[in-house]
Amino acid sequence: MTAEDVTMLRHGKVDLALHHLRDAAPAGGRPLLILHGLGEVSAKRVPAWAEAWTGPIAALDFTGHGSSTIPRGGGYTAELLLADADAALEALTNGDPALSITVVGRGLGAYIALQIAGARAAQVRGAILVDGPGLAGGPTGPTSQSFFSLPTSAVTPDPYALVELGRDLRPPDYATQFVRLALAGSDLDEPIAVASVFRPEWLEAVAREHGVMQATLAEALAAYAD
């Protein structure tokens, strides 16, 4: 591998680190975007499981993680991270809505991969959901959770990210809405692949939806390769 190649993407008042793990091959190939789990950082080299991918490979540090900005006083939502992922999508497709990417998300990143597959259905050619930190998320309805301040420092991951994104609400029918959006806007029969062993309630519901493939990570990558 060469020295680390990172692009900083501006999303609102946050700078996001997009790590380019492998450049485009002469033959081209669709970019693969890797989304990390809660409290993780992006891989700095191509993971063994992605070696067979022929296109460029990039990994995004979400807000408050890795080399991305730590916001003041928290305020994280999964939907904000969806917009983080959208900034990476825009960068990897050079802002061309005719181009597409494939997304692999671990844990929390799996939930975000599902969301972007629905939100940008024509530009996400396959989202693969795998196990990782933050996969379960919070409850599925109104809660008695309280509110409190946390000690912070200049070091990622931001404790507010850990707490807020670990307890965000994930109603199953909210999650499955993104499957329907993906199916309606994609020309793939199965635009989403569930490759995780652990299936929290939202993911169990997603896995039952029409248009969702149940496959290993390797099988799903092969299915979305062309």
Add this chain to the structure above:
Amino acid sequence: MTSNPTPIATEQVFGDPSTEFEYPGAEHPAREYQLNANGLQIAVHEWGDPDAPPLLLVHGGFDFARTFDVFAPLLAAGGWRVVSWDQRGHGDSEHPELYSWDADMRDALTVFDHVSPGRPLPVVGHSKGGALMTQLADAQPFRFTHLVNMDGIPFNRRIPDVAEHERTKMVSAEIAGWLDHRRTTATAQRKPGTVEELAARRGRMNPRLEPDWLERLVTTGGYESADGWRWKIDPSMRFGGFGPWRPEWTLMRLPGLPMPFLGILGREMEEMGWGTPPEKVLPYMPLDGRCEILEDVGHFVHVEQPDRVSGLVLDFIATPGATAGGAA
């Protein structure tokens, strides 16, 4: 970064009071300062005797504390130290990197802890401020002696029957529109204009409010630069949005509230309101709660009828423990 411990109130005057338009009964706050809320500067505005017992006013979304310039002095005249703050990104508070319901709630706790440490106090919330405080009253009831909710009870507005594929299209367009907006937030600016133009724009959202009132609002919630006036609110904020939260989840917290509760609801539905039919709220009243439904009044009950609404609030909070239907 300094090594000094933070939350410290820093006194200052926000904006330029000499450029504020006059309006009958409107008063610039008697005291203004910034509070450090977990690294973010939150602007606090106070009216009335600093030694009087404190009362909190909480504004709604896309509003700011100075929308209480007429209402707050009326409550202060009733013997209260009236305290309000600008929510993050609103009014004179800093524009943060992120926005969320939980973050608003934590910012609120910084104000509660500064104004009334360890002691409960009466709280009056309007619109989103009412909904925030209803959830906080459920999560941390020990902070409240009374809760007044002014037209801030969210309700699930049913969209008339549309086919499933139409609904999918609507949601798809909404989310794509939001993401497209996010792509512009690094450089977005509010549109400049004259005081009259900004007032007219706001008036389209609040057709029931007087032009004179709206123009004063521009001069307290906006700032003037070389090319005109702009609202102070963070240009990255956008009306609407989407997420897993459902409006009816606030309603479910109402019946269990232990403190005396007063709902003040306007009958007329408006764009900035929740569209909550008052009758839908009545079955959710807590044991020590009641609702006042104001006929021919819109979402901004305290702006349209400041004397009547401040009277209701003062009667209610002056009689701690008043039971349902017990107040005049």
